[in-house]
Amino acid sequence: MISTDLPARVDVAVVGAGLAGLAAAERLRAAGASVVVLEARDRVGGRAWSETLGKARFDRGGQWIGPGQDRLAALAERMGVAQFATYSTGQKLLDDGAKVRRYAGEIPSLGPIELLQLHLALRRIDKLTARVSARDPLATPDAAALDARTVADEARRLSPRVRGVFDVAIGAIFGVDPAELSLLWFLAYLRAGGGMMNLSTIEGGAQERRFVGGTQTIAERWSERLDAPVVTAAPVRRIAQQGADLIVTSDRGKVAARSVVVAVPPPLTAAIEMSPSAPARDQLVQRAAMGAIVKVVIAYERAFWRERGLSGEVVSTRGPLAVLFDNTSSDGAQPALVGFVQASPARRWNGDTAPIVAQLVRWFGDDARTPLAIVTTDWSAEPWSRGCPVAVMPPGALTMAGTTLRQPVGRVHFAGTETAVEWTGYLEGALESGERAAREVVREL
């Protein structure tokens, strides 16, 4: 339950009340441990964050669930949060800067040679992905060579228009430009999520369904039912060994714990003072960096795009929005779209929504000119996330440190979707990581 009282002593202190931290806390309570969850924000959920806009509650953060995300599906059911299908009926649009084209299917409308090129590139990535283990990417035979290259270098032979579409897909998945990604880490990430197409698509893919009332509802109900205090507005500043105890210092005071689970994104762990220090992990954490995403929810009176046979899905190689989806509420009462400004344009984001409305008019005509409301969420400006959707790894980091990210340092354990080996970077991965961290701690209780 949400609380303002920090206990003086617990078996396990969990840092972060996102899905990873809550998963660890629940498992640890079930194993009989006393637990406190410390959360920096004044709300739970982390990258799951929902707010009311017009006639419905929308997600400012993670919002989709797809096939194979079984932990998340089971949890949502347990919390009484229903799912509904992401709207995808109708044609899609590709805006390559010069022209807006309609298309059907999963691959944007390119010329036949470009289409072939994109198919071959995706097939090559699929082949490479199949050779990499998500759990141990360094076991790949040419791991060091793959880790010495970037995804941009792998894609360098694509024609400009195909490259544009490819870059949009990378930006949508990671919030970064392809030059920022280690090819090896990228392949391991794809492997953990079932491949590039699986991560990019709606039907049968990672964007297939949404949650009625928003994703944060799951975290809110879970926190309420948790038989342990969840102390909000309690950013953790320091974790210090003192005899057999770990002293966790937060802005709400100190708690002594036997073990700690840190369940926040890697770049945020870098701001927690560790005593003794953990230099090997710190060197890796310095290299993990969050992507940049500005999520834009646009509410309208009518879902006019549907009336025109359009699904609302757009891929645009010209910014600010790079991708767009239908985002109407489950009951249809609040028509809406959701788009993403991603990677470099997200880092230059100045809050001006006029260019976004201009894009929407270009795609859908005059009906798009007068939204009921536009809500933008610049995740890079969120001090307790520092970016979204996930922390990525540059070249050399895996070779240098392998799986260090999820290795405990003494009795300090690490969760968070970045440490997952299934659906890394997704809500599902957060749950998997929290369960794994709890298992580690139970063994040492």
Place this chain on the structure above:
Amino acid sequence: MISTDLPARVDVAVVGAGLAGLAAAERLRAAGASVVVLEARDRVGGRAWSETLGKARFDRGGQWIGPGQDRLAALAERMGVAQFATYSTGQKLLDDGAKVRRYAGEIPSLGPIELLQLHLALRRIDKLTARVSARDPLATPDAAALDARTVADEARRLSPRVRGVFDVAIGAIFGVDPAELSLLWFLAYLRAGGGMMNLSTIEGGAQERRFVGGTQTIAERWSERLDAPVVTAAPVRRIAQQGADLIVTSDRGKVAARSVVVAVPPPLTAAIEMSPSAPARDQLVQRAAMGAIVKVVIAYERAFWRERGLSGEVVSTRGPLAVLFDNTSSDGAQPALVGFVQASPARRWNGDTAPIVAQLVRWFGDDARTPLAIVTTDWSAEPWSRGCPVAVMPPGALTMAGTTLRQPVGRVHFAGTETAVEWTGYLEGALESGERAAREVVREL
């Protein structure tokens, strides 16, 4: 002067009493501003840190000065710190794991084909370097392509033994493996320091001379003479805009300033809470990461290597030490060697010096078996540096953010050798950056 009293209000608060911060503070005082310097450690100097070992004071951090580092030379003279030549008389050794070979000159003893290969690789790097501006690397015609590649990828065709020597050179300059470096950033860095050979060599190069009594002496005397308080043990946690003031919160209390100069390595700025937040800079800073170096000073009774016609210089492609230099005190009273464990082996460092002594015996014989003392400094475990010698940039970071690292955010300015355009990463660069930041602040006073 060193002080424990934090003033309530100043014109400029400088964060960090390394050479960059002190350079900024002195310039700002000269311009009539009231100044306080806040230093996290209980000493000044930052990466300049000297301690007595046997009969002399040695450097645990930066210790060399070379031609073209004019600011540093002038400052040392002003502070009454003399220079002396790094000992380099005699032959050098190359240990390729299989065999130890003697050689003379700057390039290790390889076979004729390998030598040709290394020369060609270095010439290619020189040619590429000449095309890149240190001040504006993004102005290079193929900047994005160079920034999408790593230095390891550039070096992938070298034979294993040549590659081994190349990797040692990269590790010595940056404390990282070549796969971690953006090729574009690497070239800009070389350009700022006069090229790869210049950074790698003793005579005529960046390791040409040393300071009598250690580099930190310069920072200590400078702090004493500075007409402004230097408050130590005062780590800065927060910089918050409040009306026209910036409120700087440290562990020693708060100070209100009109402007702030942050003169600490980029990864450390990530741990300072900024209000309002600076997301664009934060995204870049998340990607800047410190190298890893364990500096090892070994004191002996006699400089036995000199007696055998050896300079003490060793290049070893087998660890833990990768490079070694003579490090005898200026008066010859305390014979010594200095070596570096670098990059990945530094990250695995467990404090065991026995393998290092075994290396020294392999190179110099039984005389090396009984050092008077060995002092190791693991810079990755230093919480107020988090690595050494410098923060490096992975692929994509420059393309994403260009020169953002040295761009002010409001009235918060940034110094530190990583923000320099001359001798980036060196003590000289620290001075250049501090002067530049002071000029920026003076314009807004």
